[in-house]
Amino acid sequence: MISETILISSLDALPQAAAQVRAAMHGHSIICFEGEMGAGKTTFIKALCQSLGVPDDISSPTFSLVNEYRDAENQPIYHFDFYRLNDVREAEGIGALEYFDSGYLCLIEWPSRVEALLPPERLVITLTVTGPSSRELKIEN
Template sequence: MSSLTLEIPALAAVPTAARQLAAALAASGQTIVAFAGEMGAGKTTLIRALCAELGVHDDVSSPTFALVNEYRDGRGQPIYHFDFYRVDSEEEAARLGAAEYFDSGYLCLIEWPSRVTGLLPSQRLLVELSVTGPESRQLSIISEQ
């Protein structure tokens, strides 16, 4: 298990962190990225910046009610963005086809992964966001194998 820790001193530094996350993602070869952090930690903000870094031109927003949004990266490949905050059980997520998305080979960005832990592949990147101040965050990128 390898890890990288980044400091995000202010909101203006999020694009730089997203660039570093994109590089870590490319180096890892992983397609599953689990974003953990308390409500308001900036998971969606970071995902929006990551998608911009990957060439997404769509409006990136949290799929809280839709559960999954699909975007296209700069190469036309799908990126799936999940928000499992409102999912009541792993069974509900399974019925919605989460495993098929995870097995697709395309990039899956997952908010609130703790709600579907049993459905997640064991090989993934875990991105933990910790609030360290009004605008500052600590970002830990952990490769789980």
């Protein structure tokens, strides 16, 4: 397992951290975001999507479970938030397996709620709160 840690000192450091994560994403379409509530998963995904050229407003798909964006090359990016999931069958019901198998980028918040559906090949990003606006970001694959 390869691991890398990025220290994010403030919101101003997000674009640089997103660029580092983009480099680590090469060859991965499933990116899982772990971290406690309020750790900044959605905020980081916004910065990552901006670095990928997504022109849309990025928001958490807390109630819809999935949002679709388009990157600078008009390729789909799927953003999932499984926090409110009561059962893995709900994810199956929205076609999560088809999204995961599509080969397109899937950014997944609260992936542990759908662990049984996730392919073994994935990148895991763990965000840990280290201060009011600072975070530690750990990348594992």
